[in-house]
Amino acid sequence: MSRTIEIQSAEQFSGLLKSSRIVVADFYANWCGPCHQIAPFFAQLALSLGKPNVATFVKVNVEAEGVKSIASEYAVTHLPTFIIFRDGSVAEKIKGADPQTLQAVIGKLSSDIESAGEGRSGGGGGSSSSGGSGGIAWRGADLPRGYTDISDNIDIRGLELLNADTDFSVRTLFSKNKPAALDKGKSTGEEKDWVESDIDEQLLLFTPFNSAVKLHTLQITSLPPTDTEDDDVPMRPKTIKLFTNRPHNLGFDEADDIDPTQTIEIGEDDWNANGTANISLRFVRFQNITSLVIFVVDGDGDSEKVRLDRVRLIGESGEKREMGKLEKIGDEPGE
CATH class of the missing domain: 3.40.30.10 (Glutaredoxin)
Known part of the structure; x- marks a missing residue:
């Protein structure tokens, strides 16, 4: 007490x-x-x-x-x-x-x-949440000051992932739990704890929101195994294109032809100890967003597969009034 x-x-x-x-x-x-x-x-x-x-x-x-x-x-x-x-x-x-x-x-x-x-x-590695049943999702990197994890605003029923291996579930990407690959020796059971691409390294993820949001940062976690000599080991994503406010997912040809809202190149040094890349977005371009398409164009390596473990969207949920004088919620300015 x-x-x-x-x-x-x-x-x-x-x-x-x-x-x-x-x-x-x-x-x-x-x-x-x-x-x-x-x-x-x-x-x-x-x-x-x-x-x-x-x-x-x-x-x-x-x-x-x-x-x-x-x-x-x-x-x-x-x-x-x-x-x-x-x-x-x-x-x-x-x-x-x-x-x-x-x-x-x-x-x-x-x-x-x-x-x-x-x-x-325990700190270290930039993880800011423990995950589990407490209601707050695990994250592989700290949040930027003044912003929150708004992944709960995603309309899970509307998620769509193209070119994913059928052994994997798209909902896994937004799981609140810590990736099993970070818990050595932990069994993931029958359902895989990550997502892999299928016939090549490209993925198209459509994420609709329940309400308009402002996006500030994209956090992507990718944990491909390193203790194997298998030539087919999946890669981490390298080039990512983002598209906003699409009514539905794009096709791969369409995603190649139209201009993205932002193109991101992820380098080796961008991945932290938790296997997470903390990507700052051009905030002015990501206002009043109702949907986001994440297009993984290629991977960092020679494999034909790309692996994603977690995706976190950081920003502000709902509508935000103009910056200015502090106001009381529910009262008219100046009263």
Whole structure:
């Protein structure tokens, strides 16, 4: 049981992100009516779920000296805003005084909070989540400041992957679990824990979204085996083309002929220890996105197959109002 902590400095906040596995931050201002309305509910969540060094609930006054920079760092432009951090990285961002939404998001973490008594999960290699049943997906690289993993916004039923080997499921790419290849000796069972291409190295992945999103970063994990001399070992992707707002998947000839929203070349040095390439997108071109087509053009090697283990989409979900003066959610500006 724990009470909320009023943040007094950026250094204090940074220290809590390092010492507490989960941090739930309430960004507010004294003049914000909705902030005051939801404050008792937030305090009750802190009392019922807070645990020292495991789950810490904090309040950040965006107009207080010494902490203004925190709101700017995490792109807080509306009040109240609640940001949930997991192992120091942004996991969720909630705008507005909506108790139901806040409780639902924190509820996903409740099992982690109850069971976590061993401190923070191991760092290194850039992994920012542990995966499993806690509701937060494993990621092979840290999140950029101010953005969240919006892979849950994908309409899973509309996923389509062309030229995939029939032994693999496209949904595996968005699994919340850590790739089995990173757990040495772990059996993946009958269903493969990754995706491979079929007749050549090209893949076309169509990902529709449940609502319009803004994409900032693409994280691709590829873990082909290295302890084999088999000539048919799959490759990591090298050239990727991205297409936005398509009503359906493209054909391979069509993808070759039309101009992409962005072309990406992944070099050997772009892959981290978790086998993940953290790819920054041209953010201005990825606003108000309703679908994304990922075209793997070729692989890095001489094989005829390409392997993908996980795909994570990082950005902002839903519509975002214009940047400017901080406003109270639900109130007209200037009131």
